[in-house]
Amino acid sequence: MVSIASIIIGFMALLGAELRYLWKNARLPLKGHRFLQTFGYALIALGFAIPLIGPTSAQGLPEVVRAMLLILALLGGTLLAWTTFLEIPTGLAKFRIAPGHVYTLGSYSRCRHPGFWWFLLFSASLTAWEGGKLGFARFFMANALNLLLILLQDKYTFPLQFVNYREYTAAVPFLIPRLPRVRKHERRKKANRARR
16 A cells, blocks of 8 residues: 555656646746656655565466566666656757757657656556556556646646647657658568569
């Protein structure tokens, strides 16, 4: 239960950070925003780390399956950390994107919230590794709160924070990633190889 409470309080802190933008009708940086975000992310991470400490309900799974699930959780967590904390600041600096504008490259060119999928992979893998009703309750509650946070950001706070967010929403899908386009010359090469 401590892990669920930690995740709920963490998401409430993240939602609170976003709701302050609506209340203040402000752009980044808003005083205290980073603290609320850091506090929220730390509590969510703690909520998912707690089950790693004790015994789990999925002890009957073969060890190789449990190891694969932990590797998938690690992969999801790493990709989540990349898209949420590193990709945007790195891309903004590398491509010299003006402050207050959306980063629209990399994984953010495929869908507006790629971190949703990495969080889903992370939490689903960890839940399957742990097993039990508490693990599944944590999974569904955390992903529902994550979706609520994403909806709030996408509809209300990001358009306040970023001057070109409306154009970005028109060009890039919400959650379902856009597949890379195959260029005409690449299609011709593939067709020629298939004929041989």
